[in-house]
Amino acid sequence: MAAQYVADRRDIDFVLFDQFDAESLTHHPIYADFNRKTFEMVINEARKFALKELLPTYGLGDRQGVQFDRGTVTPPECFRRPFELFREGEWLALSEEPEVGGQGLPFLVSNAAGEYLIGTNFAFSSYAMLGHGAGKMIERYGTEHQKDLFMKKLYSGEWTGTMLLTEPDAGSDVGALTTSATPNDDGTWSIYGTKAFITSGDHDLTDNIIHPVLARIEGAPAGTKGISIFLVPKIWVNEDGSLGEPNDIVCTGIEEKMGLHGSATCSMSLGSKGTCRGLLLGEANKGMRIMFTMMNEARLGVGIQAFSHASAAYLLALEYARTRKQGRAVEEALDPTAPSVPIIDHPDVRRMLLEMKCCVDGMRSFAYYIALLMDHHRMGASPDDQEMADDLVGLLTPVLKAYNGIKGYDVCTKAIQVYGGAGYLRDYTVEQISRDCKIASIYEGTDGIQAMDLLARKLGMKKGQVFMELLARMNRTVEEAAELDATRPLTEGASKLVSRLGDCAMAMGKSLLEGNLRTAFAHSVPFLEIMGDAVMAWMLLWRAVAAARTLKSGAKKKDIPFYNGQIKGAEFFFSNLLPVTMGKMEALTALGDAAVTMEDKGFGG
């Protein structure tokens, strides 16, 4: 995969500076030390590092894979050097405050850098970046001593982290986990249990790995209310911070997967010798809340993973379509002497590319918008604004995670299709990207779990006010679009969409209130997809508005096709894809219950 196929720098700049006005962040005191140049510098450096060090390991890491031998996990050899450089470059804590070892950058900017760091080789990032979430939990809930012992080393990448949540019989149903913790006299806890599907559960890239482990203290309440989190280091960390004895936690096997072959997915055994020790993080029985600090971050990360795969797949397919000659122009199809044309000239190929472009553009703006909300939360223009920004992040997180997972995979599938037969071959990167991307709909909570979170927890937040604020913000963009000739024709469809999105939420809410839980949840993923479609429409319209404004005020000649492309993309979405969303809304508001009333035996088999 060559350099130009990683995250589209031109488009990143557009989103940052044209769509979301990243420069205005520097007017706030906490970001006053930065300016557009420094923002660009960070992104340039991330890009340079990604292209030079990570990119060459993408296919290689897939082929080298992970080795497992008697409890020892060895990542792809080619990951060692970039891992060292990643650590030296201090890439992990870009948005953390300087006092905890961070760079203090806006989330919006670290998100752009993250697109390169996460998106170029996610199997690599799964080692390098998971420690961030563990560090964040310790920053928020740990004692000062725990921070001293673990946090900075996690943020610096000197050690890595994991999340030991899933067990063989407790995946999505976290409350069913059985790993146990019993107190020791010295204030530590003895941990016993087995965990499954643990990303980067073991490796030899660092001297130590800090495992946050979900476990149940003996006698704790059943379900999620009786879960606590313990910090279980691979190598025990002495009071003075020095490394002690290996702890009683081992990897008992790794999974062979469809993709992400360079990432170690481990089964872990804790306390098989009875000597696994951990430290309680935060309060006993409050583990779920603490874990969600990390989980929400991980879900946003997966949303970015999926769209990064999609972005790379799109750029590769686009380049292939521009260079691969096959067949004649449609007007000359019957003339065998006509020259063959690049396949981008074929209308169906253009249709596929434009569908992909709409997805990738929309998903990028969506992910960056959430980062911008995180900045609004941090900057806190007013306490109300601050809270609303955080609530909107909460509302949109399951949508970003699941929608990007679904659509990201769809874009990868289309990329294979643009390549034709070549796309099915290992020789072409889109095949690997597609295998790597599928997991995004599964881990950190499947689409079904995200949709339950959206429907059961997020939609009704603050009596629906958060959702209403989302609609209001969408309508604000529609109003802006109405002021410009280029985007005005799209506003009728957009208004109707926002209004129908409200209807859908009402239908869901009513169904829940009336106790038709099963019917409501049978429509939960379609509802999430509808919300995602609406966010895409919003983001694409917003992009078109930003592009039309720039064109109106005079763009550089060489940039005009790019800006026109933004408007065309929105036109395509509204004309070709939005009617399908409206159809989905039609189906949703009818609230059919066949899936619920179907007898189990009726499924056949």
Place this chain on the structure above:
Amino acid sequence: MAAQYVADRRDIDFVLFDQFDAESLTHHPIYADFNRKTFEMVINEARKFALKELLPTYGLGDRQGVQFDRGTVTPPECFRRPFELFREGEWLALSEEPEVGGQGLPFLVSNAAGEYLIGTNFAFSSYAMLGHGAGKMIERYGTEHQKDLFMKKLYSGEWTGTMLLTEPDAGSDVGALTTSATPNDDGTWSIYGTKAFITSGDHDLTDNIIHPVLARIEGAPAGTKGISIFLVPKIWVNEDGSLGEPNDIVCTGIEEKMGLHGSATCSMSLGSKGTCRGLLLGEANKGMRIMFTMMNEARLGVGIQAFSHASAAYLLALEYARTRKQGRAVEEALDPTAPSVPIIDHPDVRRMLLEMKCCVDGMRSFAYYIALLMDHHRMGASPDDQEMADDLVGLLTPVLKAYNGIKGYDVCTKAIQVYGGAGYLRDYTVEQISRDCKIASIYEGTDGIQAMDLLARKLGMKKGQVFMELLARMNRTVEEAAELDATRPLTEGASKLVSRLGDCAMAMGKSLLEGNLRTAFAHSVPFLEIMGDAVMAWMLLWRAVAAARTLKSGAKKKDIPFYNGQIKGAEFFFSNLLPVTMGKMEALTALGDAAVTMEDKGFGG
């Protein structure tokens, strides 16, 4: 993969005998020797063979893969025994006339047997079954001598066949191929060229392989009008049928693919020593027409491949959903002491399963309906009927091929989703099925190629009368549904669908007539998908009618859930999925041209 996950025997019987009244075929003289028992016997035998001999090789063949060493291709070792048995069982020519070595069965019945033979292990079938198409071409276009030399040995499976069409720079654009043929004094032809992506291009399962090769005779017209077909045996076949010297055709490499690892995808070199010989099949420069005999059969085969993958994936996911316990019933979600339930109890899992079931059921009926049309063509109640049946096969072939490819892959993706994390692991068969299925949208003509065939050649057949006949047949089922209480509520939606399908075809036709070729072709795949959706609706309604009739006349108690499931499936499709199709129709008839008018540079990159 255990036995019950291969093709659903209960459903096959329903389609054959309830939906399509297979028994009535035996009233026709050509099928008078058969009865329901003999039909069932053939299918039972196919099933027994598939389960006992093919199924154990599915995962194994994927892991063993194909070996290539200096021109020699070795298929998975585990394919040898089933290949011998396949040949001994005379499974290849079930529907051919006895005089050419066939069993004379109705296509409808051989199609059902084929679901087991093709669907259980497609990598295996790709060796065993490709010879059929080559045999068919020779049966139709070969000289008596060619039939004696090749046809029976292909039909019996003593030798296998291929199709050497694609070249590195001429894939979809067949007319651009450059392989050349020059006449020799002895009536043979010297062939020179290279071919790519040749399925089963070489192997050692048989003594000989017959390669039909598309090539251009020196001085032939440019494009597809100058293409001829030559029979190029791997080992030369002497006049008396004995084997001669190895011919100058070698495999130069095999592809590493996403899936179908047990199937050899070969690059072939012809005439590298200047001594590759072939025999002209049929008339010079008429190769395209001859090739389409094989190609149409191959396209139907791919449609069956894709839906067989989907069927297996569905049955596996269904079984997993019935046995995997995780989480509590939605009404007891907040009670941690409530027992965990099989995941089929979760509304979103049911929704996924029912979407999958609708696809699989609809695709099975669709494929079997085409086989039934082939029987109508063969039986020929009247010359008009006979021609119309053949025309309908022509109209529907690109739809079956592409639609089943798209939806089949979609079902496989959903199956992975039902499995959650486990679905991403090599340990579970759905992962392999998904990788194996992706190719169905690509080979034998991509979705784009199928949609062009549909739009440019098939839709306008006989001034649109063939398409109108399709609509009339759909409406006939709607009328039948109106007579039954169980299905009457679906008829309003169904009528509207048929009428809107007509509108869509009109919009496409108008666009073509007015010369808006690019706009029309930019909507060609969406149009094909709409047609496929409509066929699904038709088939599911037809199934519901058949089920409602059987229920009305009194079904066995144990069969009632199955029949109810047919009606629920149709209800689900009409309530949850059909509005989405109506949305697609809305988008199509608006004929947006953004994909066409977009500047190339506007795509970014």
